[in-house]
């Protein structure tokens with residue numbers, strides 16, 4: 001029949017594709033970039049195209065051999081010739097199988113190579129995106145871009161390339177031979193084709209619409225399941241006791257997916273059946289008309305058989321080619337979606353002439369720093385976000401002319417009401433964002449003039465909820481210093497007051513922690529993070545309320561660990577504890593993005609301003625529980 005089921009599926013997949021892609025305008029140069037990606041494989045591509053051509057040629061020889069078997073062999077009563085020609089058919093079949101194997105090898109090599117190239121490039125590029133990108137972007141959409149679009153681009157490339165080349169060769173050769181055999185019958189056979197292609201397009205459009213709907217429904221069901229079936233979601237469902245409501249809304253979606261499945265199966269069947277029917281009608285026509293001509297002596301029997309055999313090689317490829325614009329565009333668009341990510345310029349980037357910040361840099365200076373958070377459209381792609389259009393209106397300024405200096409070895413505390421801008425200030429030190437005005441200098445180097453790598457190796461950060469990778473404790477620690485020995489790790493863990501606990505674990509340093517690993521409590525995790533910071537041995541330390549979420553017992557342990565971490569280092573500490581604040585060499589009181597007061601505990605208290613108020617409302621009540629720490 002229509003040269004195999006595989007081809008029919010391919011054809012149907014093509015008709016299911018969203019035909020509206022052909023209306024999309026690609027940015028100039030997309031094609032050139034795809035060629036650039038394909039360049040390393042040009043030799044394999046040439047071999048592949050040549051193999052496909054040879055395949056099409058020898059495939060087209062078969063019906064001609066049937067013709068000779070019938071005309072000269074059977075009708076000429078030459079048994080030897082029949083056997084010889086049949087052996088040629090067999091040999092061609094074997095060669096064909098070998099060719100198919102070789103084609104698959106080359107197309108897989110090209111395809112997998114492309115996946116590798118694009119994946120590694122996208123991964124490496126995304127890693128270089130500023131933190132603002134990650135705060136905006138939905139991880140799911142990003143991972144899908146890394147996975148699906150890369151896969152889509154490669155399968156579109158190799159699939160579309162092979163099928164277009166093989167169909168063009170196949171149709172060209174087949175039509176050519178058919179025309180020489182009988183141009184009349186060939187033309188009539190061609191006239192029948194629209195009988196199929198026109199309804200097929202219709203069915204394809206319907207299939208597109210319901211396929212899209214079922215994708216969305218499936219995505220919604222998956223989202224519901226991942227949300228409801230995690231601990232927090234399950235707990236909520238139980239506590240609010242609405243399992244029936246959950247059931248019925250889930251069942252509604254699942255039901256629609258079921259109905260779509262049936263409709264889609266029926267449409268697919270219509271598609272196949274009409275392709276089969278058209279081919280069968282054409283075969284009947286060729287046998288009927290050709291046979292009649294054979295009876296009249298206008299055509300020989302072998303030619304009639306050869307023509308019907310060619311027919312089966314004609315319709316499938318022609319149908320595919322009738323939709324080739326959609327296939328090619330889909331391939332281009334997949335590439336374009338990958339390029340879109342690669343083109344997203346990192347807002348925070350090393351200057352070409354960036355220098356290494358000396359590891360000994362140990363002063364922090366803010367010089368009239370103004371800052372506003374970047375808008376969504378500056379840092380992300382609409383297609384990676386929950387909302388379709390990105391807000392381009394700038395956020396209100398968050399910092400106004402913030403100026404201060406922390407000298408070597410000094411501890412500077414930031415205090416202020418929530419939302420004042422303390423975390424923002426701490427993130428500018430490590431250049432998670434670039435200032436919109438003024439400058440941040442570390443060791444008297446503008447942070448924009450040094451490499452990000454050297455900047456971040458000079459600064460250690462501990463935040464409220466320190467993150468550990470889902471990996472062993474050892475791997476989490478050596479992430480900060482890959483050459484650390486086990487003794488180094490133990491020393492750091494001891495200094496961070498957490499070694500005793502880890503030594504007691506059955507797997508010790510090999511215990512897997514992180515999201516799905518051993519459940520370290522908040523305070524324990526914090527101390528592992530401090531050990532990680534100690535291994536890094538930065539000259540500057542930034543703490544963002546590192547003990548805010550802890551109960552008083554863990555807080556004490558973390559506090560002691562932090563004392564080691566801060567000793568002899570310049571530090572910027574966002575504090576919510578009186579004891580920490582009182583130790584500071586300098587206290588900066590931040591309110592609404594401005595430094596409103598500067599001084600030490602005594603002078604600020606005496607001044608009777610915002611600090612004195614914070615002292616009464618925030619520090620004193622908290623201090624009630626911190627009797628253990630000497631002030």
Ligand SMILES: Nc1ncnc2c1ncn2[C@@H]1O[C@H](COP(=O)(O)OP(=O)(O)O)[C@@H](O)[C@H]1O
Pocket residue numbers: 135373395398416417418419420421422423424425
């Ligand atoms: N990623 C962000 N994008 C936009 N605005 C932000 C972002 N993070 C914080 N803000 C805003 O900046 C202001 C200061 O926040 P933050 O520095 O976190 O305050 P603090 O740490 O003092 O509580 C707040 O108004 C907050 O809403």
Ligand SMILES: [Mg+2]
Pocket residue numbers: 422423424
């Ligand atoms: Mg904060």
